[in-house]
Amino acid sequence: MRSRLALSTAYSLLFSPVAVDDLFNRLQAMQVEQVAITDRDNLYGYPVYREAAKERGISLVCACLLTERQGDLFAFVQDQKGYELLCTLISKRNLDPSFSYLPTLKKTSEGLVLATTSSAILSQLADTGAALYGAISPDSLQIITTAKKLAVPLLAIDGAFLLEEGQREVHRVLRAIALHKSVGSLTEEAYIQKGGILLRQEEWEQAFAPWPEAIEHAQILIPYDPFSSSLIFPTYPVTAQGSAEEELKNRVYLGAENRYGEINDAIMERIDYELGIINEKGFAPYFLVMHDIVQMSSRTCGRGSGAASIVSYSLFITNVDPIAHHLYFERFLSPSRQDPPDIDVDFAWDERDGVFAAVFERFGIEHCARVANHNRFRLRSAIRETARCYGLSDAQITKAEETLFMKGVDALLDPLWQTIVRIATALDRLPKEISMHCGGLVITPKEITRYAPILRSADGYPLLSWEKEGTEMAGFVKIDLLGNRSLAVIRDTLQNLREEGVSLDERTWQPAEDAETVNALARGDSMGVFYIESPAMRQLQKKTGRGDFAHIVIHSSLIRPAANKYINEYVQRLKGKRWEPLHPRLAYILDETYGILCYQEDVSKTAVALAGFSQADADQLRKIIAKKADGKRLQVFRDQFFAGCEKNGVNPSIAEQIWLMMLSFDGYSFCKPHSASYAMVSFQSAYLRVHHPAHFIAAVLTNQGGYYRPQAYISEARRMGLTLTGPDINTSRIAYWAEGNTLIIGLMAIAELSRNAMKRIIEERKQGGWFSTLEEASHRLALGREDLVALVASGAFDSLAPARKRSDQLRILLTTTRSHSCNGQADLFSIEQPHYKKEQLPVAIQRPYSEGELHREFASLGFLRNHHPLVLYAHLLSSVHRIKACEIDQNVERYVTLIGYQITQKQVLTKTGECMSFVSFEDETALYETVLFPELYKRLYPLLAGRWPLLVFGLVKNDEGALIVEVQNLRKLGS
Structure with missing residues (x-):
């Protein structure tokens, strides 16, 4: 068996430049059958190269390089005890950089095979009973004498951290970045490791030919996979007489009575159905834990597919009735789904840290950890960091960047810059550092270090080594606790109202049934309203003229960028354009969205209905599309989809149309339960905006929440007829607040x-x-x-x-x-x-x-x-012949000149990859939307970089009821 041991990847951070896929492609080409990756003092990349090995049919030995002052020590995991020991050791080093592995390994190394190139380390471990080898590599043979003297067998390893000599310059730059030095100041002896190139198989065999036993020993390591086949989530302590399942049932029925008042047969049937699946899969403790967590904060919004669950709704984990809104529970859990439950919960942004602290206290810090992010080099930052390593100043770098990104690399004539760009390109997308995921959390039944190595985050939390995908691959059930500014806006608005004696009974509050709120959303009057205040969303509202809950749910899902080409068709169908479902089998699935695939689960439902997919396969297809996966996995499902469609008599051209619509769910998209959860928060926000505008805008400004800068909300407050006062030494609080129709500006401004x-x-x-x-x-x-x-x-x-x-x-x-x-x-x-x-x-x-x-x-x-800030430019405005923004509706299909004070802009790419931009402007009277098409944007985009008012010349167009100015020219006011 061809076995290659002790290879490093870019997960040896700021050391090796080897990308995981490049390494495994090379190994596959070399027909290597077994490999051990030994990154330096970490298992950061283990989930990634575990997946890469599986895809290529290569056996993987879980392993790590443990660095000691005396030299390197390689640890190869052979069973679960060895894995847990390795996780514990790495965790201790992460928490204390001075920690030495050797004292522990002298006492026990059960479950590990150890190998070292250091004579000093070999001597210390030789009499401990450890499974120990003297490691020889093509670049390091000095251990042989000591190994023979101590009667320790030899093990052939690679010790490679480069695929080819050309990567050496990238390695030098990585070391320079790590050490905050220039490339020229690095010496081979102190900072740069020699050798380390992965040899071809025949070269490798030739290098070790004098020691055939070392090659044989490399074949006997066990490719033990430490990732659990069962899910990892906490047990839940209940009374000795009861069980987690009984406790969950009791809590659900009690919660259902609070939610519904009276539990009818339909509710009972749905609860029993869900509890049956939850209990069968052993998930009762998870729901009990989530129930505990949501009670730790004043307001929450459980979202994601979990909002389709009546169990979640009854436990107040989510806030949308899944029966009333026809939410698809099987998108969350089903007997055939292998995935764990996934419930994301939003908390008021300023309460979330307190929630995390409460969770760690409730379940024990030794049983909890936050999830990591693996931050990667991006090309721009890689160029800057590489250039600094070559001694260039920030001013020199900025000047060269302008040339590079405007004219291309060929315009950089300096050979040094050619080198910098070449190295930076090699760094692009390599892992650089570990940070903390904004909301990911895991809770374990045993100590967290039994399952994975941990670090310590900047704010003191235990931090899992892996990012989201690796965490899930390891079997952890990840809990996402996220911050949401709009929940704080609602909280603060209600608190401000209570100070004035106005109190809303949230048990009976039904904002989605309020006619004034519905009408306001239909007009697009939603600045400050959670999730539906962006220019694109307000324009969609104006086009459709619909502000009811069902359509807000649709719109908040359909507004994703990849669905742009379907939005106009949706609007026209909503307004009465005749349409037929693309296939009769889709009628019952897509009727509510006018035949347009809108939600993530529509992809799954369509695959089941047209191509006969199982629920599990359909959900896997949805996931692969959502992750923008391509290549073999997507091709396999594509072939399965078209074969299934052909078997069921679906016209190939129709199948192709539907497949393309399914592919529009790549990346950013929502499931319906998620959209419904967001829509509930949107309606609560919108109701408060309509009925208590001063208090609402004050809370928006206080929480710095929303799509726009404070100036935009101040202007909106004036357009809403509010009185503004302050900041004032006597009336202002730190936060903004309101009294009646008056908004008092806070000292925080x-x-x-x-x-x-x-x-x-x-x-x-x-x-x-x-x-x-x-x-x-x-x-x-x-x-x-x-x-x-x-x-x-x-x-x-x-x-x-x-x-x-x-x-x-x-x-x-x-x-x-x-x-x-x-x-x-x-x-x-x-x-x-x-x-x-x-x-x-x-x-x-x-x-x-x-x-x-x-x-x-x-x-x-x-x-x-x-x-309005335009008063600062009054001396320039007096001579301008223009219309006011409030008069745009009187000038449709006319060319007009306006004053534009920029509020926000969004740059997008056309189908051909050209940049264009949608820009929101305002003047003293109103807000208005504009579009700059590619040719004009390419010429005028520098004018949009500042906050100076512009003269906007353009054609007013009516796009399905939403007005937009197609810009023909921009000019700086006064120029």
Whole structure:
């Protein structure tokens, strides 16, 4: 058997440049039958090369290179005990870089085969009873003498970390990046490992020909696979008399009574059906754990396919009734599905860290770990990092980048830059570093280190070595706990309302049934509303004129980029265009979406209905498409689909149309339960926007939540007829808040104001009441110059000195502060300070602000308190002949000139790969949408990089009821 041992891949981070696929393609070509990858002190890549080996029919030995001061030690896993020991050892090194493996291995190495090229290590382990070898490689034979002396057998290894000599320069750059040095400063002896090239099989055999026993020993290692065939999720402690299944049933029935009031036969039947599958698969503890977790926060949104489950709904893990909304449970769980349950839960973004802390406390830190991200080199960053390694400055790099990405690599005439680009291209997509997944979590029945090596995240969490796919491959049931700003928006809006005595009973709150909310969404009035506030979504709403729950669910799934070519057809069908299902068997599946495949499960349902797929195969097809997989696996399913369609009498051209529509689900797409869960949050947001707009916009701004910058929401607040006030030293809180129809800008809006100053203002106001004069505010607050400058620039003191210029306000504040500092604090506290009340404050007098004051206010806040930012350009606007944005609807099919203050833009690629852009602009009166087609965008895109107002010349078009300006030209205002 051809066995090659101790090879390194790019998962030996910042050391080896060998990509996993390149290595295994080479091994396959060499007809290697067994391999052991030994990356340095980690198993980061094990799931990846496990999959690569399986695809190529190569046996894989789980192994690792353990680095010691005295040299390298190779550990080959032979059974579960050996795997658990290796995971424990690697974890200890991760947590303590000074940790030495040797003391532990001297005591026990059960389940591991050890080999070393170091005479010192071999001598220490020789008498321990370990399965031990002296490792010889084509580049390292010095262990032979010591091995013979100690009677330790030899093992032939490769020790290769390069596929060819040409990769050596990439290895040098990786080492330079790791050590924060230049390439020229690296020495072979200290930093760069010699040799290490993977030999061809005949060369390898020739190199070891004098030691045939070493080759024989390489054949006897066991390719033990440590990944469990069963799923790994926590057990759940219940009473001695009960079981997890009984506990789950009790909780579900109790929850169902709270949800439905009365449990009818249909509900009972669905609960029993789901519980039967859940219990059969042993998932009851998982649902109990999830039930515990969702009770750790004020608001949650369980989403993903789990929202199709009435068990999840009854446990308040999800919030959408799967019966009322006809959600497909089999997308979540079915008897034939091998995948574990997958429930993603959103929490208010500022509560999620607390939830994680509570989970670790509840289930034990030794049983929990966060999931990792494997961050990779991207070409742009690889170019910059490589160039730095060759001693180039950031200015030199930026200049060369402009040439490179505008004109191509051939325009870089300097040979050094040719080298840099060549190396950076080799680095592109290689793993670079480990970080933490935003929400992934695993909980295990035994200590986490029995299942995988762990690291420690930057904020102190145990961190699994593998990213999402590897975690799932290892058998872990991953739980995703994610942050959602809109849940905090809803929470804060309701809290603000309760302060005014307005309380919503959420048990009976049905925002999706509110006519005003439905009508607002049908008009596209949804800025700030969760998930449906983007320009594309608001335009779709305007085109369809539908704002009911069922259509919002459809739209939030159909809006994915790959479905663009189907959206217009959908809109036309919705408006009455005659259509027939592509095949009669699809009628019952796609009627609700007008014959268009919309949800992920539509792919599975279609494969079952037309091609006779099993539920399991249909779900695998959906997954492969969603992951943008291609090649052999997709081709196998394509052949199966067309063969099944032919067998069932489906016209080949129809099958081809349907297959192409199925392929549009590559990458970003939703299942219906996920869309329905999001739609519920959207309706709660939309209801609050419609009925309590000031409180809602205040919460949106506080949570920095949404698609747009604060200026856009401030403008929207004015268009909604709200009164804006603040920031004000007396009325502003740190957060934005509302009272009636008035939105009070928070101190958090002031860019240069320190957090300590904000807290100081609030605390002093609570203790001593409101401030009545500048002098008093200065005395009581005792703030530094920077904070006072920030407050004055924002207008926070205007109500205390309405007639004074802000420069005068600052002079008085600073003079009083200096006087206070010179006299000491005794004078202030020897005089009894009055408790100023709101009623004692003078009424602020609005005075005209100077141009300089307005510019400083805009710089401080990012918007103006009382005006649209275009007022800053009034001197340039006076001579412009234009229409106002609110008049666009009166100018359809006309060429118009508008003023454009940019709100947001989205760059997209055409079918031919050209860039174009959709840009949202506004003026003082309204928001409007524009499109720049490729030729124009290529010429004018630099104008969109800044925030200076533009003159927009274009043709107003009515696209199925949504107005858009097709831009013909852009020009900087005043140019």
